[in-house]
Amino acid sequence: MKRIFKITIVLAITATSGFVACSNDQVSDPVTDDGSDSIYSGTASVTQGLATTTTTNLFASGTRVAGLGTIKATDDTTWIVPAAVNYTDNSFPFASDLHNTYGETYTSATDALAALDGNDIVEIDSEGEVITAFVFADNYFEMYVNGVPVGKDPVPFTEFNSSIVRFKVAAPYTIAMKLVDWEENLGLGSEGSGGSAYHPGDGGMVAVFKDESDEIVAITGDDWKAQTFYTAPIKDLSCPTEEGTTRSSDNCDTADSNDGTSHYGLHWEIPSNWYEEAFDDSTWPDATTYTNNTIGVNNKPSYTNFTDIFDDNANDAEFIWSTNVILDNEVIVRYTVE
Numbered sequence: 001m002k003r004i005f006k007i008t009i010v011l012a013i014t015a016t017s018g019f020v021a022c023s024n025d026q027v028s029d030p031v032t033d034d035g036s037d038s039i040y041s042g043t044a045s046v047t048q049g050l051a052t053t054t055t056t057n058l059f060a061s062g063t064r065v066a067g068l069g070t071i072k073a074t075d076d077t078t079w080i081v082p083a084a085v086n087y088t089d090n091s092f093p094f095a096s097d098l099h100n101t102y103g104e105t106y107t108s109a110t111d112a113l114a115a116l117d118g119n120d121i122v123e124i125d126s127e128g129e130v131i132t133a134f135v136f137a138d139n140y141f142e143m144y145v146n147g148v149p150v151g152k153d154p155v156p157f158t159e160f161n162s163s164i165v166r167f168k169v170a171a172p173y174t175i176a177m178k179l180v181d182w183e184e185n186l187g188l189g190s191e192g193s194g195g196s197a198y199h200p201g202d203g204g205m206v207a208v209f210k211d212e213s214d215e216i217v218a219i220t221g222d223d224w225k226a227q228t229f230y231t232a233p234i235k236d237l238s239c240p241t242e243e244g245t246t247r248s249s250d251n252c253d254t255a256d257s258n259d260g261t262s263h264y265g266l267h268w269e270i271p272s273n274w275y276e277e278a279f280d281d282s283t284w285p286d287a288t289t290y291t292n293n294t295i296g297v298n299n300k301p302s303y304t305n306f307t308d309i310f311d312d313n314a315n316d317a318e319f320i321w322s323t324n325v326i327l328d329n330e331v332i333v334r335y336t337v338e
Ligand SMILES: [Ca+2]
Pocket: 137, 138, 139, 140, 141, 153, 154, 155, 156, 157, 159, 160, 161
């Protein structure tokens, strides 16, 4: 009787294990650092480890290396990291400098504007008004208005810079920006910092839009929309959560690491018409705001020279990003000026 009983137990365990393994195969279950199985439950494509470098450095004179790479996910999709950008596309105009240590470094917005001859103004509506945007992004932005490229950041990674973008448009109009928190360890969402080779850097973007009368017509804040499309590093695939369209990594560890080579990345496909006026962003999460201290701009002249713009007493623009300013590395924000 005992012997038969034992055989029965063994068969039961085998059957159970077989069922679990079959289930795991269907979700391409990777293995976490500690070797334990971890089933990812979200909607992203999951990558693990370092990407293959495709562009060594977009901006050779920059302090940190601004590379691009590709990486294949467990579902066989391939992703460009940290983001597909138009940096080398000559038809996408560069923004003008407010403060750029590789270009012009103005001490006031007035001086920066005085240096412009008008050729920088992108015309969207011939009957429109010239709008001037002041932008500081950690680290990189591409801006569209009504689907028209109006300005891209001349410095993809570091040093930190700030920019002016001017365009002629009639209200209402929609501002759409691709924002990238750049990375040194491509696909891993991290960079060297403070003795750690795998420090997850942070993002953040602030912008102020003024009309021809120098009146503010728009500022960044929580009335913008923000969605993340690339989140890394993820150390444990059980930490990300999703609720509605919100892709949260608030439960995930952001600590530095000395070995991030096995960390994961989460990638979501960007809608092809994300920059168009007609794109429906109504279901996207609202932007999350961050303080100057959180972003760490108080020692950066590209910010502090222009606090009369970025920290206007009566109408203070706030840094925005998606819900995780550290782990979300490619974010799209949108706002319609009525
Ligand atoms: Ca930049």
